[in-house]
Amino acid sequence: MAFALNPAQASAVEHFRGPMLVLAGAGSGKTRVITERIQRLIERGIPANQIVALTFTNKAAKEMHERVELRMKEAGHRGGAQGLTVSTFHSYGLATLSARARAEKRPFTIFDQGDQLALVKELLVSEKAGRAFDASAVVSRISNMKNARATPADVALPSEDAVESADEYDAIAERLYPRYEKALRNFSAYDFDDLVCEVARLWQTRPDLLEEARSHCRFLLVDEYQDTNPAQFELLRLLAGDDKNLCVVGDDDQAIYSWRGADVKNILQFETQFPGAKVVLLEENYRSIGPVLDVANAVISKKSVGHKKSLFTSKVGGEKPVVMTCSTPDAEAAWVANRIRGLVQDEKKRPREIAILYRSNGQAKAFEETLRAEGVSYRVVGGQQFFERKEVKDVLAYMKFTLNRLDEISLRRIVNTPARGIGDQSLDRLVQTALAKGWNLWEAIERIDSIDGISSAARTGCKELERLVAETRRDLLVERAHASVSAERLLQRVDMKKELETQSGSTHVATRRWGNIVSLLATFKKREAKLAAAGKDAANERDLGNFLHALTLQHDDEAEDPKDQVTLSTLHGAKGLEFDYVFLVGCEEGILPHSRTTDVKASDIDSHTIATDGIDEERRLFYVGVTRARKELVISHCKHRVLRGKPAPRTPSRFVLEIPEDLVTQTEAKVTGGISQEEMAALSDGLLAALMGD
DNA sequence: GCTCCTTGGGTTTTT
DNA sequence: CCCAAGGAGC
Numbered sequence: 001m002a003f004a005l006n007p008a009q010a011s012a013v014e015h016f017r018g019p020m021l022v023l024a025g026a027g028s029g030k031t032r033v034i035t036e037r038i039q040r041l042i043e044r045g046i047p048a049n050q051i052v053a054l055t056f057t058n059k060a061a062k063e064m065h066e067r068v069e070l071r072m073k074e075a076g077h078r079g080g081a082q083g084l085t086v087s088t089f090h091s092y093g094l095a096t097l098s099a100r101a102r103a104e105k106r107p108f109t110i111f112d113q114g115d116q117l118a119l120v121k122e123l124l125v126s127e128k129a130g131r132a133f134d135a136s137a138v139v140s141r142i143s144n145m146k147n148a149r150a151t152p153a154d155v156a157l158p159s160e161d162a163v164e165s166a167d168e169y170d171a172i173a174e175r176l177y178p179r180y181e182k183a184l185r186n187f188s189a190y191d192f193d194d195l196v197c198e199v200a201r202l203w204q205t206r207p208d209l210l211e212e213a214r215s216h217c218r219f220l221l222v223d224e225y226q227d228t229n230p231a232q233f234e235l236l237r238l239l240a241g242d243d244k245n246l247c248v249v250g251d252d253d254q255a256i257y258s259w260r261g262a263d264v265k266n267i268l269q270f271e272t273q274f275p276g277a278k279v280v281l282l283e284e285n286y287r288s289i290g291p292v293l294d295v296a297n298a299v300i301s302k303k304s305v306g307h308k309k310s311l312f313t314s315k316v317g318g319e320k321p322v323v324m325t326c327s328t329p330d331a332e333a334a335w336v337a338n339r340i341r342g343l344v345q346d347e348k349k350r351p352r353e354i355a356i357l358y359r360s361n362g363q364a365k366a367f368e369e370t371l372r373a374e375g376v377s378y379r380v381v382g383g384q385q386f387f388e389r390k391e392v393k394d395v396l397a398y399m400k401f402t403l404n405r406l407d408e409i410s411l412r413r414i415v416n417t418p419a420r421g422i423g424d425q426s427l428d429r430l431v432q433t434a435l436a437k438g439w440n441l442w443e444a445i446e447r448i449d450s451i452d453g454i455s456s457a458a459r460t461g462c463k464e465l466e467r468l469v470a471e472t473r474r475d476l477l478v479e480r481a482h483a484s485v486s487a488e489r490l491l492q493r494v495d496m497k498k499e500l501e502t503q504s505g506s507t508h509v510a511t512r513r514w515g516n517i518v519s520l521l522a523t524f525k526k527r528e529a530k531l532a533a534a535g536k537d538a539a540n541e542r543d544l545g546n547f548l549h550a551l552t553l554q555h556d557d558e559a560e561d562p563k564d565q566v567t568l569s570t571l572h573g574a575k576g577l578e579f580d581y582v583f584l585v586g587c588e589e590g591i592l593p594h595s596r597t598t599d600v601k602a603s604d605i606d607s608h609t610i611a612t613d614g615i616d617e618e619r620r621l622f623y624v625g626v627t628r629a630r631k632e633l634v635i636s637h638c639k640h641r642v643l644r645g646k647p648a649p650r651t652p653s654r655f656v657l658e659i660p661e662d663l664v665t666q667t668e669a670k671v672t673g674g675i676s677q678e679e680m681a682a683l684s685d686g687l688l689a690a691l692m693g694d
Numbered sequence: 695g696c697t698c699c700t701t702g703g704g705t706t707t708t709t
Numbered sequence: 710c711c712c713a714a715g716g717a718g719c
Binding site: 055056057058059060088089090091093094110112113192193195196224227256257259260359360361362382385416419421422423424425426455457458552553554570571572573575576591594595596597621644 | 703707
Binding site: 645646 | 710711
């Protein structure tokens with residue numbers, strides 16, 4: 001895309017002061033608009049250190065920063081983008097809160113989802129809730145309440161039909177919310193939501209601090225604006241101040257995170273909230289061939305609300321997308337893998353230009369198997385996040401606790417990991433004693449001899465833990481060993497490798513988990529090398545602490561080495577990506593739209609809203625899938641599928657049926673080659689029906 | 695306190 | 710079917 005900007009793009013890039021909404025359709029070059037706009041601002045004399053661009057993912061932030069720097073270099077600007085802030089909402093919030101914590105000498109930890117869930121489970125038990133609540137549903141509701149509460153009443157958008165949503169989950173969440181907050185503060189912890197909410201709250205009460213922040217933010221740009229939640233809106237509103245030099249870029253047709261608290265109203269009502277805002281519509285698509293866009297437009301035109309957009313391209317020609325009917329998921333997987341092998345081996349297409357997209361992670365398995373059988377190399381994006389994995393969290397907890405013995409959440413993690421005889425009973429006793437005597441938990445462990453009612457096994461365990469922490473502390477703080485080195489010593493002391501072997505069911509799993517730990521050590525080493533190159537001291541306690549905390553917000557950046565592999569991803573995970581060849585699989589009623597959007601359960605975040613808006617969001621998800629394809633799109637669905645052990649007949653997704661017939665080519669999957677006779681036979685409908693007994 | 699077995703439940707998850 | 714969480718037994 002080294003071509004000239006189109007008029008709409010140019011007007012967005014050239015717009016100077018005041019609010020602006022850029023409605024950027026899929027593939028319309030929005031990243032280019034943001035990066036060139038930043039460049040223009042700098043060229044106009046706005047210091048780079050007064051420009052802030054906020055994104056949702058680290059990846060997006062990194063890419064954007066790199067692109068700006070590249071452009072500045074190309075344009076021959078000395079100093080380039082030095083001082084420019086491109087960051088995620090959460091890192092930005094973390095930086096703000098860290099500065100504050102430093103000033104007040106009150107270090108904090110970050111609660112991730114796992115910590116949150118564990119805390120809420122504990123609270124549910126102590127609350128004697130009377131019935132079994134789904135803890136993660138309660139977490140969601142607390143999170144929503146929190147994000148809404150960070151917003152002052154006059155700008156909040158309260159749901160008018162709040163009466164109806166007052167179900168028992170709201171009741172329990174409301175009851176638990178204050179206790180949850182109190183517990184967080186007792187742990188001196190912030191959860192992910194706090195990284196945004198607490199900043200908004202801080203600025204609401206401390207105009208001086210807001211002014212300070214604003215002095216580094218004269219121009220503000222936001223990517224993926226449709227995914228902002230009320231707290232993020234409030235943060236932006238405050239940061240934009242009276243100048244309102246706020247440029248938001250997004251696409252309401254790609255809003256797929258409402259279940260995470262994102263409020264599409266932010267993008268729909270921008271012009272009301274920022275009167276006089278310039279609105280730019282980017283509808284020219286540079287990604288896909290016409291026939292793909294025709295399907296995309298057909299799908300999204302059926303939506304019930306939102307900004308009206310219609311994508312077009314100046315490219316001509318191209319094949320119509322294919323709607324593929326398969327007998328079963330196995331047949332579907334066999335067909336897709338076979339086609340991909342053909343693309344890669346016969347047509348010499350690059351695997352990285354091919355993707356299989358699905359609604360939920362469980363669908364990946366069948367495709368992994370067939371791709372492996374066809375000898376096609378692939379990667380599965382998503383799944384459990386690296387820094388959420390137990391073994392990784394355990395090691396981090398040891399390191400964090402070593403640095404900060406008030407970090408009780410980390411202490412609770414490691415207290416009996418590996419098992420050293422300190423079970424629930426002993427821990428409870430320790431906590432109670434600490435509470436009674438006004439000690440913290442660690443002090444209770446140090447004074448274990450003065451506490452009665454503790455088993456001898458637990459006593460020995462406490463001594464062991466004490467020694468372990470003391471040794472690690474000496475490594476880190478006295479010997480000033482690098483984090484990688486002291487972590488390695490720690491791993492040896494607890495014999496982590498052996499621990500993983502006994503804990504994991506198979507050696508295969510144990511090896512993988514150990515591999516994760518090795519990756520973590522590599523991350524430490526990377527930091528140490530970087531600091532050494534900059535002539536800085538990697539053993540600096542505060543810096544190491546900050547680093548360990550920031551890791552919680554990060555992904556495994558190991559996995560992003562650009563291997564040439566086929567991508568398997570959920571539709572959510574595929575947002576922002578594009579491929580020449582896209583296989584949108586499992587497009588059946590119950591999967592996409594997912595049955596839980598049509599068949600609502602009480603534990604859902606907001607049951608009535610989901611029932612009405614849920615289908616729209618599923619439609620957008622389908623739209624996101626369609627618009628990932630540049631050249632070839634295959635939409636597949638199965639006639640039969642085994643669900644929960646029971647075979648069931650399946651109907652195609654309503655979104656597929658809604659596509660006008662003449663926009664697609666309808667086909668039945670016929671698998672040829674690369675597959676055995678028996679497999680062929682098993683795939684035939686007749687036999688299948690017989691096996692299923694229908 | 696730890697391990698094994700039963701039982702229940704089953705999207706998506708940028709941070 | 711396949712996994713995770715809670716309960717019983719060691």
